[in-house]
Amino acid sequence: MMxxxxxxxxxxxxxxxxxxxxxxIKMKEIGERDVKKVPTLRGRTIINLFFEPSxxxxxxxxxxxxxxxxxxxxxxxxxxxLTKSESILDTAKTxxxxxxxxxxxxxxxxGVPKRIADELDAPVINAGDGAHEHPTQALLDMMxxxxxxxxxxxxxxxxxxxxxxxxxxxxxxxGFRKMGAEVRVAGPPTMLPSCIESLGxxxxxxxxxxxxxxxxxxxxxxQTERLSGAAFPTVREYSSTFGLDRQKLRFAKDDAIVMHxxxxxxxxxxxxxxxDRRPSVILDQVRNGVALRMAVLYLxxxxxxxxx
Amino acid sequence: MANDDAGxxxxxxxxxxxxxxxxxxxxxxxxxxxxxxxxxxxxxxxNEDLSRxxxxxxPNGGVPLAKQLAANLREIASVDALxxxxxxxxxxxxxxxxxxxxxxxxxxxxSSVDERVVILVDDVASTGRTIRAAMDALMxxxxxxxxxxxxxxxxxxxxxxxxxxxxxxNVPTQRGDRVAMRGPDEALEVVLLRNAHAPAAKAKGAEGAx
Numbered sequence: 452m453m454x455x456x457x458x459x460x461x462x463x464x465x466x467x468x469x470x471x472x473x474x475x476i477k478m479k480e481i482g483e484r485d486v487k488k489v490p491t492l493r494g495r496t497i498i499n500l501f502f503e504p505s506x507x508x509x510x511x512x513x514x515x516x517x518x519x520x521x522x523x524x525x526x527x528x529x530x531x532x533l534t535k536s537e538s539i540l541d542t543a544k545t546x547x548x549x550x551x552x553x554x555x556x557x558x559x560x561x562g563v564p565k566r567i568a569d570e571l572d573a574p575v576i577n578a579g580d581g582a583h584e585h586p587t588q589a590l591l592d593m594m595x596x597x598x599x600x601x602x603x604x605x606x607x608x609x610x611x612x613x614x615x616x617x618x619x620x621x622x623x624x625x626g627f628r629k630m631g632a633e634v635r636v637a638g639p640p641t642m643l644p645s646c647i648e649s650l651g652x653x654x655x656x657x658x659x660x661x662x663x664x665x666x667x668x669x670x671x672x673x674q675t676e677r678l679s680g681a682a683f684p685t686v687r688e689y690s691s692t693f694g695l696d697r698q699k700l701r702f703a704k705d706d707a708i709v710m711h712x713x714x715x716x717x718x719x720x721x722x723x724x725x726x727d728r729r730p731s732v733i734l735d736q737v738r739n740g741v742a743l744r745m746a747v748l749y750l751x752x753x754x755x756x757x758x759x
Numbered sequence: 760m761a762n763d764d765a766g767x768x769x770x771x772x773x774x775x776x777x778x779x780x781x782x783x784x785x786x787x788x789x790x791x792x793x794x795x796x797x798x799x800x801x802x803x804x805x806n807e808d809l810s811r812x813x814x815x816x817x818p819n820g821g822v823p824l825a826k827q828l829a830a831n832l833r834e835i836a837s838v839d840a841l842x843x844x845x846x847x848x849x850x851x852x853x854x855x856x857x858x859x860x861x862x863x864x865x866x867x868x869x870s871s872v873d874e875r876v877v878i879l880v881d882d883v884a885s886t887g888r889t890i891r892a893a894m895d896a897l898m899x900x901x902x903x904x905x906x907x908x909x910x911x912x913x914x915x916x917x918x919x920x921x922x923x924x925x926x927x928x929n930v931p932t933q934r935g936d937r938v939a940m941r942g943p944d945e946a947l948e949v950v951l952l953r954n955a956h957a958p959a960a961k962a963k964g965a966e967g968a969x
Contacts (some may be wrong), residue, residue, distance in 0.1 A: 470862070473862070473863075474862070474863050477846070477863035477864070477865060477866070480865070481849075482868070484899065484900070485871070485898075485900075485901075486899045488899070489849040489850065489851040489896075489899070490849070490850060491850075491854060492894070584855075610779050669919070724902075748865075749849075749860055750860050
């Protein structure tokens, strides 16, 4: 059940996900208007608290909040000075005293949004924590697939890349599984956690097998900064084995779509040509991201802890 | 929400406690058709330039009614009025700080309302708060030349200075009553639901949406 905040897809049930996706699809119409603004969250304050640099997600949340007429404040403390849990909680308490109606948090350490949520009256929305979860990314991915395919139930979704370090993969695995899709993961053995199949997915080290019959192919960004070259010998080798191009895509279904959470390392996870054109839907994902985050803010902003 | 009419009304009847509600038919399918035809004639009478008409249905109930009004206008005056759908949820004044948020309905405004005469169409008019919200929403789509309101049933209890220009039927009600339209998948009908045990006990949210 969706509580007061959104910390991870793991906490949601199918009804919660359906409600969020349905709301997001309705919200999309606002972005197509001449005047892209509704008064729903007028007088409410949303704090974007990004301990880890992120232009795309932060901007998406900022636009989403502003389209709902909320006041959006960006707060980006340098992550180096705020890694100790004491100072994070101090930050949380300071924020709470400012009386926000929602706090959006990104942190490089798993579990920090949860820890902060325990301290705050305001609902907390996880915008990515370590290798744990990135729930709004998974929700916008599900929204994009739903728009493209008309359903999620019964689809086959193949996620390619560094599954072990990817919060996007984890949230998408939870989400698509809950919605009745089959999820496969593929990558070099060093990037596949040994226990990954306990999440109900099939793991492949052969891209060809992983793509066979797939409706949706999702390539993850290779975090070269996070791996420092330990997981695979060279970027070129990764690219030739697991990088997606039109040739390899032929193993998937004829009408398969290609997704990527961005930003794409062109020529590494996806060929140039596939990055820019259908069947890739990368810019639709970005567009849907704003509507999806509007939906989450609409459903959550202003919900407070019940008075003790 | 008073506007999630059809489903709730059906549920109320199927519910084990249904005996607690008394239900009376206000308008059957034929009466609704006659009312919509009369309203179409009134629209023709009142508006000089029929080419500017833009019928905007408020979901859910207003949408099939707007479509039927447009068909009637085509029949009696050979006018092709624009048709739109406008959800008012995000403009409501009762989105309180806690509790579940109401489900959104679709909005489809195929063209700008600039220089158009917009007729907002709803199934049940009451407090006027939905119409107020609809007018605010409408202004985000341009500057209409005029705005008029049509409602199949006006049940009174106005809380805002809003006038309904075209009324299918005026129905005196108690505050705790519910008026619901069923359809359009089956025959249209409008019923009055009265809770026998607690006539005045009605959530504020439900009133506000009417």
